Amino acid sequence: MKTTDLTTPTTLVEAIRYFSDPDICLKFMVALRWPHGVECPQCGSDKVTFLANARLWKCHTKHPRQKFSVKVGTIFEDSPIALDKWLAAIWMIANDKNGVSSYEIGREIGVTQKSAWFMLHRIRLAMQTGTFKKLSGQVESDARNMHKWKKEKSIKGRGTAGKAIVMGILERHGKDTVSRVRAKVIHSTATPTIEKEIREAVEPNSELFTDELSSYAGLDKEYTHRVINHMEAYVKGNVHTNGIENFWSLLKRTIRGTYVSVEPFHLFRYVDEQSFRFNNRDDDNAARFATVLSAVTGKRITYKHLTGKDRPASFTTPA
Numbered sequence: 001m002k003t004t005d006l007t008t009p010t011t012l013v014e015a016i017r018y019f020s021d022p023d024i025c026l027k028f029m030v031a032l033r034w035p036h037g038v039e040c041p042q043c044g045s046d047k048v049t050f051l052a053n054a055r056l057w058k059c060h061t062k063h064p065r066q067k068f069s070v071k072v073g074t075i076f077e078d079s080p081i082a083l084d085k086w087l088a089a090i091w092m093i094a095n096d097k098n099g100v101s102s103y104e105i106g107r108e109i110g111v112t113q114k115s116a117w118f119m120l121h122r123i124r125l126a127m128q129t130g131t132f133k134k135l136s137g138q139v140e141s142d143a144r145n146m147h148k149w150k151k152e153k154s155i156k157g158r159g160t161a162g163k164a165i166v167m168g169i170l171e172r173h174g175k176d177t178v179s180r181v182r183a184k185v186i187h188s189t190a191t192p193t194i195e196k197e198i199r200e201a202v203e204p205n206s207e208l209f210t211d212e213l214s215s216y217a218g219l220d221k222e223y224t225h226r227v228i229n230h231m232e233a234y235v236k237g238n239v240h241t242n243g244i245e246n247f248w249s250l251l252k253r254t255i256r257g258t259y260v261s262v263e264p265f266h267l268f269r270y271v272d273e274q275s276f277r278f279n280n281r282d283d284d285n286a287a288r289f290a291t292v293l294s295a296v297t298g299k300r301i302t303y304k305h306l307t308g309k310d311r312p313a314s315f316t317t318p319a
């Protein structure tokens with residue numbers, strides 16, 4: 001196996017070219033999954049032999065599934081689609097500001113639209129923020145009804161289940177951080193829902209900027225609540241929700257433009273996807289790509305590590 005450097009690509013064209021080499025794909029994934037050497041996913045043993053022709057490993061311990069690929073235990077498991085296509089698709093979805101449709105992915109990487117759609121949903125799983133540190137400091141909250149964003153085909157449904165409202169809560173940035181958003185599909189803007197969402201997402205005693213929706217009123221004792229009166233003046237000092245507006249305009253472009261037929265049931269996936277890009281918007285393409293890919297393999301890994309800047313001595317090509 002050739003010893004190509006793990007220098008990461010910077011553009012989509014470079015990424016597609018780069019990952020078109022199956023050995024590079026493999027090396028990349030191995031570096032992510034097993035930075036300290038390949039381990040059997042079944043028993044954890046590091047006594048394994050690499051079968052170069054099949055690009056598989058064989059565990060020396062006797063148990064079912066002695067042979068395993070790098071895909072085992074990741075979102076790629078059981079997928080007949082080659083790693084190079086998966087990595088290119090991840091690159092696209094991690095980095096296209098407005099999102100990317102299954103049609104575009106299908107065209108770029110040469111799979112059917114149906115396959116691409118399936119791939120996208122699996123990748124979005126990896127983009128979901130698992131645990132989230134509570135927001136604090138200056139926090140903006142706003143709820144938007146998705147009905148208004150649909151052009152022709154309206155979001156239909158009966159009762160509360162059909163309501164498609166997204167609640168966005170944004171922490172304004174401090175000195176060293178970018179503002180980050182936590183967005184979620186909710187089914188009502190009634191007081192119990194709003195109060196629950198705010199308490200779950202925001203540290204007590206934070207400064208809370210909202211519109212005049214009365215559902216926030218009960219939070220006045222726990223938060224320093226500042227209400228924006230849009231009728232009076234749009235911006236009054238720091239009393240505004242312009243931070244969350246930026247997120248809305250991105251989400252709107254994604255839902256209106258790229259994903260024209262988002263069903264209410266799937267809406268949260270697109271909200272998660274856009275939140276991921278928003279919260280990682282200060283990273284470059286390669287770093288955002290690495291963040292998604294590290295979630296795919298279930299490992300938290302730093303970008304520095306991936307690019308080899310602190311690559312452990314044990315890193316070798318899988319041979």
Ligand SMILES: [Zn+2]
Pocket residue numbers: 040041042043044045059060061063066
């Ligand atoms: Zn084993």
